[in-house]
Amino acid sequence: MRQFLKIGTLLVYAGMALVAQEKTADDLVASMQKEDITYAQLMSGMGMAYESIQNGVVSMNKLLVDRGIYFIRTHPAPKQKPWVIMDQEDHEGFKAMLVYYDKKMDDDVAIIEKATQKKDWEGAYAGAKELGNSCISCHLAYKDHVKYVMK
Numbered sequence: 683m684r685q686f687l688k689i690g691t692l693l694v695y696a697g698m699a700l701v702a703q704e705k706t707a708d709d710l711v712a713s714m715q716k717e718d719i720t721y722a723q724l725m726s727g728m729g730m731a732y733e734s735i736q737n738g739v740v741s742m743n744k745l746l747v748d749r750g751i752y753f754i755r756t757h758p759a760p761k762q763k764p765w766v767i768m769d770q771e772d773h774e775g776f777k778a779m780l781v782y783y784d785k786k787m788d789d790d791v792a793i794i795e796k797a798t799q800k801k802d803w804e805g806a807y808a809g810a811k812e813l814g815n816s817c818i819s820c821h822l823a824y825k826d827h828v829k830y831v832m833k
């Protein structure tokens with residue numbers, strides 16, 4: 683069992699490395715519109731978007747779901763490179779997470795959107811849970827590693 687877990691972890695890292703190779707974190711950030719906000723402020727917006735999706739799904743309100751999806755899909759980059767809040771030794775790992783989860787969260791909201799269009803609220807709920815998994819996976823790995831405040 684432990685062996686399987688190890689192999690599973692390796693596969694996730696291999697997958698992340700592959701995605702990271704296709705598109706670097708610098709490319710990703712450069713492709714986004716820049717806003718005069720910190721990374722934490724961007725995250726605060728992500729929190730509102732996630733709440734809007736969850737609230738919209740359970741109350742079967744397409745408008746709230748769509749608004750949240752729009753934010754996640756089109757969110758800007760903060761005023762500085764996101765990894766400046768991390769210690770130098772965490773830069774590469776955090777960059778790989780940024781690239782991997784940016785794509786993953788786009789995939790998650792696409793599932794929520796499709797289900798919502800069909801009024802498949804249970805499917806949308808499952809998608810929202812998957813989106814929440816993406817958020818918490820990165821938080822578990824990096825939220826406690828924040829070392830600097832973005833000026």
Ligand code: HEC
Pocket residue numbers: 721722723725726728729730732767779780783784787813814816817818820821824825828
């Ligand atoms: C690539 C990693 C990553 C992903 C994915 C991610 N977060 Fe975060 N999030 C962070 C980090 C790092 C912080 C801590 C930032 C800081 O304290 O400067 C944070 C902080 C937060 C905060 C607290 C903000 C504050 O004011 O202190 C909220 C709320 C939040 N995230 C929501 C979300 C939601 C909702 C999602 C998913 C839709 C998400 N995050 C996805 C890395 C991530």
